[in-house]
Amino acid sequence: MAQVGTRWLTPLWLELAVILVLGAGLSVAMNMARTEPVPWVIDFAALDKRDALRRGLETIEPHAALTMLGKPGVVFVDARTAEEFAGQRVAGAKNLPQEAMYGDLDAAAKSLGLTTEDRIVVYCGNLLCDKSKELAEALRTAGFPYVTVMPEGLDGWRTVGGPMEGGA
Amino acid sequence: MRTLGILARLALGIIFLAAAWDKIVDPMAFAKIMRNYQILPDMAVAGVALVLPWIEVVVGMCLLTGCMARGAALSACLMMAVFLSAMAWAQHKGIATQCGCFTTKADDSISMVTFIRDGSIMALALLVAVDVFVRARRA
Structure with missing residues (x-):
């Protein structure tokens, strides 16, 4: 403890340490008090996979999807809006906004030249968006059997250096 | 001036709690x-996501009560610097x-608005820090 004039002043490092320890302690205690405690280490890749499996979907990681780009019968489908698609997108991707699933999805997909033989890789913006999973689920229901989701989306694609096209 | 410093500290405390x-x-x-x-790294994300909000709570409570005000003000400055750097990155x-600053809902994407908002909070945190450190030195 340092003394300044006549008043005791707690050392700054001690204040910082107390704040840190209190915060950590409270988080541990409150997490234990939850009806379903959140795990301290989350396997996000497995989480995405489980989510997709629940929907009956296959998933693919960006680096694996990269090896499929340009192969015959492989079509990348962007589930975002036309405005988002007009910005950056996977090179050669086709835009089938997720909203299309509320209309005649079969006709919308076929108007893009998609066939039931195609291996369709659906993506959206990033891990937080569900549009790709929802659209992929709808495409499967509409009779397209070979649908795969890239949950990491365009952000994941960018991270692995996948070719892009479109505006900034 | 003293009242202004206290008001700024209380406002910052409420912001951190919110x-x-x-x-x-x-x-x-x-x-x-x-x-x-x-x-x-993925393995650190959940731990930080669990602990960080509670540190914000402790900092917010300290700022509101004036207890460990220097540590809280410095923590607030450091946290705001980290948040702004993460957004810039x-x-x-x-x-x-999403920003993840005040809400986990999908309506808080990183934008100029989030930068201005967090920049303003950073300025407020710096003001509070200067005030509490100067006050402590004079005491």
């Missing part, structure tokens, strides 16, 4: 937002993600 609420209610959503920043990398 910012912590949604993250405590839905830590999984906050963890997903943090992961989307692509800064931390995401912008630089072209990562379109």
Whole structure:
């Protein structure tokens, strides 16, 4: 403890340490008090996979999807809006906004030249968006059997250096 | 001047408490937002997502009560610097993600508005820090 004039002043490092320890302690205690405690280490890749499996979907990681780009019968489908698609997108991707699933999805997909033989890789913006999973689920229901989701989306694609096209 | 300093400290405390609420209610959503920043390794994301909001709570309470005000003000400055840096990094990398600042809902994407808002909070935190440190030195 340092003394300044006549008043005791707690050392700054001690204040910082107390704040840190209190915060950590409270988080541990409150997490234990939850009806379903959140795990301290989350396997996000497995989480995405489980989510997709629940929907009956296959998933693919960006680096694996990269090896499929340009192969015959492989079509990348962007589930975002036309405005988002007009910005950056996977090179050669086709835009089938997720909203299309509320209309005649079969006709919308076929108007893009998609066939039931195609291996369709659906993506959206990033891990937080569900549009790709929802659209992929709808495409499967509409009779397209070979649908795969890239949950990491365009952000994941960018991270692995996948070719892009479109505006900034 | 003293009143202004106290008001600024109270306002900052309330801001920190408000910012912590949604993250405590839905830590999984906050963890997903943090992961989307692509800064931390996956294995560290959940731990930080669980602890960070409670540190915000402690900092907020300290600022409100004036207890350990220097540590709280310095922590607030450091946290705001980290948050702003993370947002700038995401912008630089072209990562379109949510801010995760005050809400875990999908309506808080990183934008100029979030930069101005967090920049203002950073300025307020610096003001409070200067005030409490000067006051402590004079005491």
